[in-house]
Amino acid sequence: MHETGEDFMAANQTAFATFINITDVENAVPEAATESSKDSNDRECEGKTDEPVDCTDPEIFHLLMKAAIEKFKDIHFYRFGKPVRGNDDSSCHMAWRFRPMEGKTAAFYKDYRSFVVSRSENCTLSVVRIGDYHSGGNARKRKRNQKGFEKPMAQAPKQTIVLPEVGESVNDTLPVVESEGSFSRGKYLLYTNGGDRCKNMNHYLWSFMCALGEAQYLNRTLVMDLSICLNKIYTSSGLDEEGKDFRFYFDFEHLKESASVLDQGQFWEDWKKWYQKDGLTLHLVEDFKITPMKLVGVKDALIMRKFGSVEPDNYWFRVCEGETESVVQRPWHLVWKSRRLMDIVSSISSRLNWDYDSVHIERGEKARNKELWPNLDADTSPEALLSTLQDKIEDGRNLYIATNEPDTAFFDPLKDKYATHFLDEYKDLWNETSEWYEDTMKLNNGNPVEFDGYMRNAVDTEVFLRAKKQIETFNDLTKDCKDGVNTCTASS
Template sequence: MLGRSSFSRPASFRPENLGQNALAMIGNLCFTIFVLGVLIFTIIAATYEPEDPLFHPSTKITSFLSSTSNATFKSDSSVVRTGEDFMAANQTAFATFINITDVGATPVSVGEALECEGEVDKPIDCTDPEVFHVMMKAAIEHFKDIHFYRFGKPVRGSNDSSCHMAWRFRPKEGKTAAFYKDYRSFVVSRSENCTLSVVRIGDYHSGGNARKRKKNQKPGFEKPPPKESQEIATLPVVGEVVNDSLPVVESEGSFDHGKYLLYTGGGNRCKSMDHYLWSFMCALGEAQYLNRTLVMDLSICLSSIYTSSGQDEEGKDFRFYFDFEHLKESASVLDQGQFWLDWNKWHRKDGLGLYLVEDFRVTPAKLAGVKDTLIMRKFGSVEPDNYWYRVCEGEAESIVQRPWHMIWKSRRLMDIVSAIASKMNWDFDSVHVVRGEKARNRDLWPNLATDTSPESILSTLQDKIEDGRNLYIATDEPDTSFFDPLKDKYSTHFLHEYKDLWDENSEWYADTTKLNNGVPVEFDGYMRASVDTEVFLRGKKQIETFNDLTRDCKDGKTLPTYIKTNLYLKRNSARVQKCLQAEIAPRTSEHDYIQQSKLAFWIRRV
């Protein structure tokens, strides 16, 4: 065939084309891998349900606190979360506790021993360093489930053999970022050879003479915290003397130079505590944004869901429920009554201006340039547009941050929590048993009543809590004899067993009566729920109703679980809005609307 080979190669396999073919094959392979990757990612994205957005880091604390524990759109009487619940425990600070080896013994010389003869029956000198060391060692040895961080200097007690001493402590297995203060009486004896020993340690807060520490007085003994740890001073200290007196303006000049923000009217009164705090924190956040002093009404109307009378009750003091001392130290706030006294005295004389805002759609950004002394937001009578938190919706969400770190629970209530835990020596486990209305509503919680029966609880606890343990039962079941079968295996404890901590002979009763101008204060339903919950949270092992005791969901069966996943919200916001309309539109209560507001808040955020 004229020099042509009988076996000819296809053009694509000729040597000069091999490089191009290899590049083409590699390109096709890469494209195939890319397509498969996109397909796999799409499948995962369509089926993956991420962690609850409410459990994001502390940088999203505002979003976290916007959640609700009851998504069935019924009245929510649960306890609101406050700033100290979200403080990260500073392990460096908590590591500097006092060991018994840190408390050095005070040697007694032979000469001192001889001088001691005839001193046996003399009064105990509580200022003696040897007495101090003996008391510290006795406390550390006696209270094995707590860490000590500071001992105050002992003072004389009720008689010649009694000394009172205070200390700052924290439970060894504590999960909350807080310190506690206790002060107890010690009975100290001196033997014939002059050896000192502690005969008895009194009950919680029995050493009242050691409670108050003089200003600028150095503590008796403590380990210095690490230089890099600066958080100790900002942590709550439960048990310290509370100073929640009202702040006052020092002079006319100070008042004139101040800038103020005041919210008045609206539909926030007598709503749930969740609603109240959500609205109040909006006002406080706007005041922070505008760099103004918030003029606040300390008088709260307590919703009927918390009262024994079943009626809304006016005249409750903000300081009954929240730590006003911490608030006034963290933010610039004034009591409304005191403010109006000063305003009426000086505003005409000094030409102080008032800027009235009657539309919640006037954003905080539009008020940033207002020069008047007082900005007053006045809310009308039409719900839900007269809810204070409407100010912080929409575009305001990006500029007004609710300062949750400024709101702590009442330290008087937390002192009751500490007292209950101390009576169990901080060595107890806890179980939270939700029954009440939910157990009766079998449409939403079909298994709850059965799963929270004593027999079912015992079955669940047998592999989780050892026999004979102290078991604190936090519950809304009014008849605690319902749980009697648990007494065969555990030493059970309930809130009502500690009612002496708030009865007419208690410190709480005296303090709140004084705050209330001599009128006794009821230990209401919200206070009970708050204390009950906080004691539960201090158990070494904590067994929840939902997730642990029952198969039912905490939110019941009606609300789709997808509203709690930001990925689904992002992909299906239209469907969620449709769901919200179907669930909420027929209802008109404030609780319904605040839930819609919070869910819409999350839809926009994600």
């Protein structure tokens, strides 16, 4: 899995936040109100058992909070939203902010559920059913569309910790420049050409982060190409595929709110409109050895780094090597994984009630290569797994298996001891009826988007990390080294 900004945050970075427990809710109900409602219930209840539930009633609010805390015992609640009317007279929708109690995560999650509330003959209210994850859509906060390009041209990294919030609606529309004046006053940096295109995602991120770091160092807006070429290792066709949107894989809303970026297509439209009229000039750089430090004094509106055709001297990340490495920092905190993908992760974890263990089983080419991984195939066989896991995971537990083994029936013997789960069990979260499918089609000009190998790997890995116990292939299941014979290190 390819690391992004969230992976550099420790899970305990939210330890400062105070969570809500059952006694907080019980103590929040005023005693006088509770007593008076008991006295009046018997007198006023007759004939009112079928009246609509008033979701704005504080008593309902406390009832729903208590029901949620009692039902979802494996998460910490940090904030509840006020209930709103649900789909009918006996339904309320309520949202909350939470974190799982365990797992290697540093994020807040949003859920909103439907609650069916019943009123008994003496008017006592009770919750009789809580819906599935994100079933309470009326309580979902809708974000307004962003207008304008109003932020300073670049921003220094913030010192406060900003954590991803998974579960809210995503606003990753492209930022636009409000006026000719604001465009012409701007300073821009653009990288073009080079050999980075269609490389694996690790390579792409390493180069993109270099460009973003230089833009921040020079206090310029990064002009970026949101169209990615996806390397063939992630595609079902086995070929490199152009035209993949950056927003399929990464959180563009967080990036545009935290840094100064513009889409390349939008930028060139504005440039053509105003560069002659306003005398905008371009400073061309064709040698990666010209460091960012030498470009600090450039007054031109646009610095364009143009890369050649000879690899590896045409890789963008070469700009950040040598003496630049200690000056320009890659701003990892600005790039997070797509919250649409992370919402699939949250949905899967929720269906497992955030109460599961996981094992990562890497096989594939490595298991077949006995020269570099002599033990891996045998160590990840079902028989070996049962033996290894018996002291690590209790019988009967939900066990999520993150694996590159295409035939999950291979792991059927594990069903005798565990309730096993695999990614493809949750295809409804990205199929034609899913919210993910609908949202990505909108980004893709109305064309369907494949749930590709990179997305699969991202979701598989993130579900693995949210488990209470995580068993890794290397170190935990086999003594083979992750990168082959004699490559083991203390951290691998």
